[in-house]
Amino acid sequence: MRSMKKDEIAQRVADRIKSIRENLGLTQARLASDAGITPAAISQIEAAERVPSTPVLRRLASVLRVSTDYLLGNSDDSELSDLLQDENIQSFFRDYKNLSPEDQNQMKSIVEILKAKKKS
Structure with a gap:
């Protein structure tokens, strides 16, 4: 399996976070608040302009009720x-x-x- 480039990872994480957030009916502001980060950070993550740090990724996964592996694309199974x-x-x-x-x-x-x- 080839390794994914940072921009590919960023896009996969962005797509999955946005999709789950929308399915849960959360705004970017609500997700940011629940995860303890800024709305600007969520916007950048969802635009694939930024890859979340490990602690932020864990908090996002917790709020979205999925695994970090799912957000990173290492698994196609989500708790949702x-x-x-x-x-x-x-x-x-x-x-x-x-x-x-x-x-x-x-x-x-x-x-x-x-x-x-x-x-x-």
Whole structure:
């Protein structure tokens, strides 16, 4: 297997991060905030102008719920694609999609409350 050049790695990481972020319905600003980096950094990463450092890549993978190997292109398996095979998850997203924007925001708030409760 030939080694990938830095620009090829940057493009692969950019494509995967942007695709997952959009599938999760996250803005660049929200992803940046959740990962503890600047929105400008996310913009540069998604434009393949910058390859994230290892610590940043780990934080992005954690927020996006995929492995660093997936983001780097070393694996085509993502935890997200695994999750989407679950019938309960599929049902949840179908139901969520049919909610009004207001109800979707309320669901997001409920999830945030449950996540905070789990951390405490």
